[in-house]
Amino acid sequence: MGGFLYRWRRLLITVLVVMVVTVSLSLTARIRGTVIGLSNIINTVVSPAESSMAFLGRETGIGISTVGDLFTLQQQNRKLKRQLLQYNSMKLELSEVLAENGQLRGLVGLEQKLGTWKLDPASIIARNPDSWFNTAVIDQGANNGLRTGMAVIVPQGVVGRVVAVSPGTATIMLILDPKSGIGAVDVRSQSTGVVLGQDPVTGLLQLQLFSHKPDILPGDVVATSGLSQYYPKGLLIGQVMSVAKNQFGLTETAVIKPAVDFNRLQTVMVVESHPSGTSIPPIFGGGQS
Amino acid sequence: MARFRVGTWIVLYLLALLIQVALLPQIFPNGYVPNVVLSVTVLIALYETxxxxxxxxxxxxxxxxxxxxxxxGLNALTFALLGYAIASLQQRIVHDPIFVPGLLAALSQVVVTPFQWLLLYVFGYHFSWLVFSRPLPVWILFSMLFTPALGGLLGFRTRSGKRTPYRSLSS
Known part of the structure; x- marks a missing residue:
């Protein structure tokens, strides 16, 4: 018996390792919360190094883009001079619009609403090492009052939500992630559905509509419906690019282009608290639904 | 003979992951960030049993x-098989500091991407293959250039100096 085990030990070890890995894959595909917690511990330990590396990366990125810009600079300069003349004429128009806008904002009391939202700014210091999972680590954590489930936004719209928190860092799941889901509403027709992360490469989202015959058109604006436990009502998600029937023609699915440019995401705002039942102020992309 | 100890592997992988999560996302667009761990695995396996x-x-x-x-287990299984395959292959091919690591890393990328797509599909992540494989040319190019450069930087040598008298650029 012992001789048999010794003779086939390599094969047995290999089979054992493959079995353990398969069981692990199967388990971790189901119990995501615990696994993210484990990852969060690692991120806490390495967050200083991640911050330094992110800084280095930003500077390198700026350097590379500066060299690239040199080639197009002259051409852009001529174009910009032409545009400057146009903008000067538009400036007068804009000052009138701004004055009018200020009056309207005062009328609906939005300035007051802006003050009641408690937002915590944070910098993204790391992304997920796997390209097909979209999570990011920010430099604010439980010590700054962050908790799991808090929505994360930027002025352009919704970014994601906090899924794990450690004392100094927090992991956020971006809305692009394949496991992300947000209750959403078409601002024009009020058709509701769920926005799902479609794929990380194209950076597009999928809106799965609830209604059998929803009224949704390309160009429509989609915002959070407020039905989700995580996201406040009225956060801008994106714009409808195309609408298609599902495989059996029973429901419709829309492809959404996110309002946020996830390639340039560096600083985000974590919504620590907001007045119940109110939409987010228009400065953060909301106010319509 | 300059085989690295397990501790050195861990330090190398730690640095590779730091580069992958914090540095490269600043340069590459979302979804296109290359896998540095793959390059390190290819480099280590090229000079190991x-x-x-x-x-x-x-x-x-x-x-x-x-x-x-x-x-x-997704990457553990993938890279364990990759490490085994590269190390088995290196015993049968000619050694070279630039072309062999570069070509093997590119080839590895071509094999690893569909393998991981299949594993992800089995475990409930149904990505479209056309979209999933879109960054592949970027990853192949990165692996081809980055792997030999990293090998030169680290001064990797073959397991047997006598059998294959290769000297790295940095040594």
Missing amino acids: PRRGMYAGLIGGLMQDLWAGRLI
């Missing part, structure tokens, strides 16, 4: 899985 190549891949992949916090 198949068994040690497999262990190196297993360690690197497991570290990436823990860091990612999703499917534990």
Whole structure:
């Protein structure tokens, strides 16, 4: 018996390792919360190094883009001079619009609403090492009052939500992630559905509509419906690019282009608290639904 | 003979992961960030026995899985097999400091991407293959250039200096 085990030990070890890995894959595909917690511990330990590396990366990125810009600079300069003349004429128009806008904002009391939202700014210091999972680590954590489930936004719209928190860092799941889901509403027709992360490469989202015959058109604006436990009502998600029937023609699915440019995401705002039942102020992309 | 110890592998993988999560996302667009752990696995396995190549891949992949916090075993299994395959292959091919690491890393990328797509599909992540494979040319190009450069930087040498008198650029 012992001789048999010794003779086939390599094969047995290999089979054992493959079995353990398969069981692990199967388990971790189901119990995501615990696994993210484990990852969060690692991120806490390495967050200083991640911050330094992110800084280095930003500077390198700026350097590379500066060299690239040199080639197009002259051409852009001529174009910009032409545009400057146009903008000067538009400036007068804009000052009138701004004055009018200020009056309207005062009328609906939005300035007051802006003050009641408690937002915590944070910098993204790391992304997920796997390209097909979209999570990011920010430099604010439980010590700054962050908790799991808090929505994360930027002025352009919704970014994601906090899924794990450690004392100094927090992991956020971006809305692009394949496991992300947000209750959403078409601002024009009020058709509701769920926005799902479609794929990380194209950076597009999928809106799965609830209604059998929803009224949704390309160009429509989609915002959070407020039905989700995580996201406040009225956060801008994106714009409808195309609408298609599902495989059996029973429901419709829309492809959404996110309002946020996830390639340039560096600083985000974590919504620590907001007045119940109110939409987010228009400065953060909301106010319509 | 300059085989690295397991501790050195871990330090290398740690640095690779730091570059992958914090530095490269500043340069590459979302979804196109290359896998540095793959390059390190190829480099280590090129100068190791198949068994040690497999262990190196297993360690690197497991570290990436823990860091990612999703499917534990996805990269561990992939890179363990990759480490074994590269280390087995290196015993039968000519050694060269630039072309062999570059070509093997590119080839590895071509093999690893569909393998991982299949694993993800089995475990409930149904990505479209056309979209999933879109960054492949970027990853192949990166691996081809980055792997030999990293090998030169680290001064990698063959397991047997007598059998293959290769000297790295940095030594």
